[in-house]
Amino acid sequence: MNATIRKATLTDKADLGKIYCAAWKEAYNILPSEYLEKLNEEFCTPKTDNLENYLVAEMKNTVAGLVNYGVSRDSASEKTGEIRAIYILPEFWRKGLGTELIRAAQAEMKKHGYISAYLWVLEKYIRAVKFYEKMQMRTTKEKRTIQLNGTQLTEIKYECEL
Numbered sequence: 616m617n618a619t620i621r622k623a624t625l626t627d628k629a630d631l632g633k634i635y636c637a638a639w640k641e642a643y644n645i646l647p648s649e650y651l652e653k654l655n656e657e658f659c660t661p662k663t664d665n666l667e668n669y670l671v672a673e674m675k676n677t678v679a680g681l682v683n684y685g686v687s688r689d690s691a692s693e694k695t696g697e698i699r700a701i702y703i704l705p706e707f708w709r710k711g712l713g714t715e716l717i718r719a720a721q722a723e724m725k726k727h728g729y730i731s732a733y734l735w736v737l738e739k740y741i742r743a744v745k746f747y748e749k750m751q752m753r754t755t756k757e758k759r760t761i762q763l764n765g766t767q768l769t770e771i772k773y774e775c776e777l
């Protein structure tokens with residue numbers, strides 16, 4: 616079934632919060648449960664009105680997925696892009712929306728002159744690791760540690776040429 620991929624607009628803001636919240640709660644049982652219990656749609660809604668770097672996927676009249684991308688936040692090069700977030704409503708997983716959103720974000724970054732892109736993924740979150748490998752992203756083996764509610768989590772970096 617085909618999805619429509621388009622730039623997000625301000626009217627999508629509440630839907631973005633809904634997608635972030637539902638996907639986090641369903642996906643991240645590797646995160647501290649106290650943290651997940653506190654999450655709600657309002658907390659997960661982007662705090663900015665600048666949604667320039669968001670694409671959304673619509674399917675069956677539902678805004679069902681998002682990708683957020685932009686210039687790298689931890690590389691000196693302005694030609695390096697970063698996929699900052701990709702989330703799909705759980706009831707729409709495995710229908711190809713993630714693939715379409717990644718491809719569209721890669722195409723947008725290429726259009727804007729980026730030559731490569733990377734992302735960080737929780738090392739233990741196998742669903743996403745398998746997804747990125749299917750998207751032909753390569754692991755750099757570079758790792759970093761993040762703290763969430765006092766729990767230390769390891770993220771691993773994946774990259775691709777554009």
Ligand SMILES: CC(C)(COP(=O)(O)OP(=O)(O)OC[C@H]1O[C@@H](n2cnc3c(N)ncnc32)[C@H](O)[C@@H]1OP(=O)(O)O)[C@@H](O)C(=O)NCCC(=O)NCCS
Pocket residue numbers: 638639642701702703704707708709710711712713714715735736737740741742743745746747749750
């Ligand atoms: C990861 C995520 C974005 C994938 O999106 P999706 O729309 O379900 O993925 P697609 O349907 O495009 O899947 C493409 C391919 O990725 C692989 N893949 C996706 N989910 C997988 C899973 N759970 N297990 C193994 N492989 C998987 C498969 O090879 C799949 O192709 P196939 O269905 O033909 O076998 C989605 O599951 C999600 O939002 N998860 C929660 C949030 C998240 O993990 N975000 C990334 C954090 S860094």
